[in-house]
Amino acid sequence: MMDMARHILIVDDDALMRRSVSLHLEQNGYRAGTAATAEDALALARRDRPDLILLDIGLPGMDGLQAIRHFQRDMDDVPVIFVTARRRELDTILGLEMGADDYITKPFNLDILLAHVKAILRRAERGATGQPPPDALIVGDLHIDPAAHEVTIDGRPIALTAKEFAVLHTLALDAGKVVSTEDILSRVWGAEFMGEPQVVYVNIRWLREKIETDPNQPRRIINVRGVGYKLIPNTPPG
Known part of the structure; x- marks a missing residue:
């Protein structure tokens, strides 16, 4: 059922990328929203809370590294996958405490992206089950x-x-x-x-x-x- 579909917010200034990713996600049973800027994405997310955010780092205006702070403030339990076209940014993504759950580099295969999305959503679901944590x-x-x-x-x-x-x-x-x-x-x-x-x-x-x-x-x-x-x-x- 469409109302049960997980909502993925795609934030990328590349219109072709937004269209191809959203189409692929929708073909696989997800509900996709898109935004070309971080500012638009924040406004959309406040109106329609996503289950996961695909966040490009190299955005015009507020970039992805700045935007994730706002997402964390407004909805700190929504997982984020960083998208980057520059390999040299990986140390920043992985090493600094940015709060992202994963990353993927451009260009990427859409099925590989889908695997990342599924893995992060499964992990988020496991974290919400309320199972007792293991001992220290x-x-x-x-x-x-x-x-x-x-x-x-x-x-x-x-x-x-x-x-x-x-x-x-x-x-x-x-x-x-x-x-x-x-x-x-x-x-x-x-x-x-x-x-x-x-x-x-x-x-x-x-x-x-x-x-x-x-x-x-x-x-x-x-x-x-x-x-x-x-x-x-x-x-x-x-």
């Missing part, structure tokens, strides 16, 4: 509390993005064991993202910036070349 995990002086979504090192709070937290939690569940890059991808981003290991590499790098004493010589998150990563107990002196 302790790895050396590192304390991970999924219920509060908090991480501390020796009692000191560490601010992590949602994806950084998910990667760290995945490693902590198998602390002391090697977790393959593919397994991290599957457990954090979903099987649809297999073949995109760069998202793991970037999030590991930014995690190390936040939890390692010396990110260039990591002692907590260890790379096992050709296999994956291992989280080990670590209690730095002092």
